[in-house]
Every structure is written in structure tokens, then in C-alpha cells.
Amino acid sequence: MTGWKLAGIWALRAISVLLVVGSLLSTTELNQWWIRIWDFPRIQILAGMILCLIALAKFDRGWRPWLPLALVGFALWQAYRVYPYTPLSPTEVARVAEQQTDRTGCFTALTLNVYQENREYGRTVDLIRRIDPDIVLLMETDQAWADAVAPALAVYPERIDRPLDNTYGIMFASKLPMRDASIQDLAQKDTPSVLATLSVGGHDFRMIALHPRPPVPKQDTEERDAEIVMAAKQSQYMTLPVLAIGDFNDVAWSDTTRLFKDIGGFLDPRRGRGTYATFPAGMVWLGWPLDHLFMTEEFLFSEMRVGESVGSDHRPVIARLCLDPERARARNEEAAAPDESDEKEAGEVMEEFEQDTARDAVEGEAG
Structure with a gap:
């Protein structure tokens, strides 16, 4: 040899x-x-x-x-x-016929991690104007990004933003009526999430938008997992339908995302249809589904797709959704209810987060 x-x-x-x-x-x-x-x-x-x-x-x-x-x-x-x-698996969320999407309960959502260092602002502005979504979530937005997209978002009467230069800035704009809106650091300082109540077709729903920090050197996943569990808990105790969107820095098939679905009572429209990978933008065919859209059982959808690259390392997610509680409950798969093991696992996630937070505080004082 x-x-x-x-x-x-x-x-x-x-x-x-x-x-x-x-x-x-x-x-x-x-x-x-x-x-x-x-x-x-x-x-x-x-x-x-x-x-x-x-x-x-x-x-x-x-x-x-x-x-x-x-x-x-x-x-x-x-x-x-x-x-x-994969298409071999059963679906969870039923699809609405295209001719039914003009009903008053239907709306279009656009989410995009713009990649803070990406300075091709015009491509994102063109995307927003071309899609003309009813709600827009932009992540990794610093002040330069906020200024650049301001003309495209000027037609949105409802806005809530927190530009940051740490790659965790967030902007949310809505043509749907919005109330009880806030930007909160659920688990980690300067890592904001958006929470708001929106109205469409005579129904209210709660929207949760997340962008926790990813697993990278010197950054483990206690905070990310805790933020995801906290968001799920908000849905668990919510009487309204809930839509959860954003770059979770976690993949659809992880244990954390499975726990998020179970605790929050969410359904995933990608199940039985494909991965809808969004990262890296240049190799979506080889990539990961980091950008998510989950919904409770009151929603149907007519379209969900990954858009073309606009200069970011992520591609946008575009979805046409319909809030139709009666029809949706009759057609959708029933969401899995959290069992004792789910609640125990969620408790362990929060306990690890609290221990990590306390350890960091002690180290900070010692430093």
C-alpha cells in the first residue's frame, strides 16, 4: 500500500x-x-x-x-x-386555497436578519417595497440600518425599534393595528425581543419576535435556551393566538426548539414540507433553518418561502398567513400539550440560566 x-x-x-x-x-x-x-x-x-x-x-x-x-x-x-x-412527514398546518387569502383575516409577514455589516441597504429597501408586507421584522439593525430603511417603513403606522451596534438591534413595523407593544431583554442584556398584540380580521393575536445569541466561542447556550423557553412560557399562558418569528440561532430539529413548540403549543408550517433553510445565504441548499415562523392552532397559511439573497448572510422569510380560529382548529394538527417531562426540562433550562447568571455576577464583582 x-x-x-x-x-x-x-x-x-x-x-x-x-x-x-x-x-x-x-x-x-x-x-x-x-x-x-x-x-x-x-x-x-x-x-x-x-x-x-x-x-x-x-x-x-x-x-x-x-x-x-x-x-x-x-x-x-x-x-x-x-x-x-421532509415531504415524507405529515404536515401540521393546513394550507389555505389561494383564492381565500384576500379575506380580512389574512396578512403577509416578512422577517430578515439584515447582517449588520451588510451595507447594501437598497436591496432590503427594494425587498420591503416589492413584497409590501403587513408586518416587517428586521434584526441586526444598528442606527445606520434604521436610517437607511426609514423611507420604506414610513408607510407603516405602527413601529417599535431598538437599534444597537452589537448585532442584536431589532426593528418591527406593522400595518395591522398594534397595542401593548414592548421591546424586552428576556434573558440577556442588550439582546432585545419584541412583544405586541396585533389585530386582523376582527381577531387579536400576540406576536413574539426573538433573536437570541448563538453558540460561538466564549458563548454557550444557557441564555439562548432560556430566552426561547421564556418566550414559550408567554405563549403557554396566553389566551390569544400567538405568532412567533425571528432568528432563533437554533435549528428547527433541536431539542430546544422541540421544547419551545411543546411548551408554547406551537405548530410549524415547515413540517412535512421542507427545511426552508435561510443560512448561509449563499448556500441555502446546504444550509440550516435558523429563521423561524411558528404559530398556534388558530392560524392557516397559503404561502411560506425563503426569498432571494439581499446581501445578508441570511435570506428573508416571507409568509402569507390567515387568522381563522374556527376553520384552522378544524383543519390543523392538534398542538402537542407539554407533559411532565417537558415542564421538568424547561425548569432545568431556567435553573441552568440562573446559575450561569449568578456565576457571571460573582465573576464580574471579583473582576
């Missing part, structure tokens, strides 16, 4: 072991950033495992059967996790 061939075989083994170990780590509840990032590329990991299995079968007999068996086992597990976001 030549040196190059041997090196290739060992590289193949190393990649296979890395994929297996990463998949194993992602089954844990540990919050370290370098563990939780394995939640994101499940489709890519699955594809990598299949390619490794093919290559091992052709070129390497040395580590049989254990390495191929481990790859098969974790490939099946990864497939199980992403299965709900």
Missing part, C-alpha cells in the same frame, strides 16, 4: 470517527458551544456519513465492523431527527 493511499484511509477513518463523536455529543444536554454546534448541520452530517460508508466499503476493511456499524447507527439517528422536515 502506497503512503498516499494509507494516508487517505487514515483521513477517511478520522472523518468517520469525528462524525460519530459529533453526533454522540449532540445527543447530550450539555450547553457548551462546541457541543451544541453539532445540532446545526444534521443534514450535512448525514450526507457525510453516507459518503464515508461508501468509501469505507470500497477502500478500507481494517476497522470493520465497528466503524461502519457506528456510522449506520448514527446516520439513522440523524435521519430520524430531520425526517419531520
